[in-house]
Amino acid sequence: MRKLTYSAILCALTIPSVASADCGEVSITEMNWASNTVVTSVAKFIMEQGYGCDVTVVPSDTVPAVTSVAENGEPDIVTELWKNSAGEAYERLEAAGKIKPLTKVLRPGGIEGWWIPTYLAEKHPELTTIEGIMANPELVGGRFNNCPDGWGCRVANDNLVRALDLEASGIDVFNHGSGETLASSMASAVQKQEPWFGYYWGPTVPLGKFDMTRVKLGEYKAEVHAKNQSPDADNPKVSEFPAATVLTTVTPDFEDREPEVAEMLAQLSFETETMSSLLAWMDANNATAEEAAVYYLSNYGDEWSSWLNDDARKRLSRLLGN
Amino acid sequence: MATYDWLFSTLGLKEWCGQNKDSGPLSMADLLAKSKGEDAESQSLWDLPFPSMDALNESCEAFPQSRDLTKGLEQGFLAVKDSLSLVLDPLTQPLSWFLDGSLYVMLNTPWWIVIPVMLAVVFLVSKSWKLVTFVAFSIGLLAFIDYYEYAMQTLAIIFVCAFLCVLIGVPIGIAMARSDWLQRGTIPVLDMLQTLPPFVYLIPLIFLFSVTESKLYGIAIILYAIVPVVRLTDLGIRLVDKEVIEAADAFGMTPRQKLFKVQIPLALPNIMAGVNQTIMMSLAMVVIASLVSAPGLGVLVLRGIRNLELGVGLVSGLGIVLLAVILDRVTKASLARVNSAQKQ
16 A cells, blocks of 8 residues: 555656647537537547647537627537527628538438327327327327427427417417426326327437327428528418538637647538437436447547548547557 | 455455446546556556445446436336325315416406506505505506516416415414424425425426426425425414413413414514515526426526527516515515504
């Protein structure tokens, strides 16, 4: 034990060596949902270990992050930015050149839509279309679980509800107070094998965990969908949700400062399928999102090694096994 | 090699440890070590991990990780959940009816009935024209900026919850004042309710009750707001002078007469102070309850935060302040009347 103590004192006196590379301080957002924690953790690991950056993770949410970029030019990187939840504010920033989209971080993109549990769809196949649901409101429990106030999807849903005249068919619209109650209403219904009908989006843990079937709202009409994005649109019509664009964006200032890191971030992108399977793995193993990121880094080496430049690949060679 | 290997080898548990080779997911620290190619052996005393469940698990795979503890708790809760909600669901059902009923009445009665009735109530309890004018002005202002409906939803919820708090809390307080044994048992519970962050007890509530029912936020508000009325009722009755009680005994009063004719009237100022605090706390809880789908001004505050609609956030926050001032002034005014009536 004594030997251990001496060596401990010796170790304590030596300052831990900092990875030497030419990358400075970088700030990156971490939104409050699981897939984003995975993306951010993977990006942070690569930037720190591969490029020697000093990474600060900023816990945030879509709108606050976009506003912060607009007002302060910080944080440098906003990742997994759902374009439709950021709304007009993002469009304006992009037009003004204050933010620059690098890549779609999820390919082909996020899924959003109206869902029912698959066991319900199997029992009553007619419920897989919105017409079928409106004809049999009692089969889905007579309730549509809507987004909380202040979410981008709430606006679109409210317009769709008016366009379909959902309430006239005997379906109550329940406006949830937060994403947590929306998720837990789905979870408790599925656990009891009860009917449930509502909005959800993916890739998320609930959609990875529960077997849900998407309700067909009809065709996707770009013009109608765009119009449904503004609150209380006149004469709304029905359109299916398209695949949502989910971006990694950086400030132009960051791109000038760290071109190599920006180049890597422009490559950093996940298949939506891969992300779903990561989230399912996370739930099955009772793991945290950070551990899911570690799982990805240790098992999908071929995928992420192609994002790196040669220097970074050399630094991470031990992990890549070559 | 992990730090606490020696512990399990000295205890002779090596074999038990090796039973199931099911190590948990790799952590970020492991990955960092792996990418640097360092071994755990170069650890210094600085980095000595606390012998926590996770650290022990590294040395002994059969030892549960802390995630197993949370998982176990979750499964235990889910296992008793069904029988628990079987009992609690019918028991709390009236709360849903009260809340839905009061929201329905408040929103479906035209404003030109609701506002005068409210002003009449204010006058009855306070007997002060100044206060009535202030309340009329405040509600008029909220209505003028189109926040009438939200403000009424918030008020309806507060009325129901505060009323139920008093209905349940005062008897509990009286019982506590009469039995030291009960007081000793209840105070820790009250302490816990007051110190627990409200979010913490929202989590089991979400699992126990259907999130689409209004009793969910009703229970959350009542649990949070009931504490002051219970405490102050207990305190008020205990503070009644010994001499007064002796006099009552000398008159040959039964315990029941003593309670209703002597103790409660003398404790009324304290009880009213408790009611005032209860109302204030239920108002504070209304914003948080909006996270579990309570309607009212809280929804607007949340929207203001989520979308950074500064104006909406400010105005709805101000609306809550106005409601708070109204409720506080009205209950304080009636408290003052109770006080002055006693002095005569």
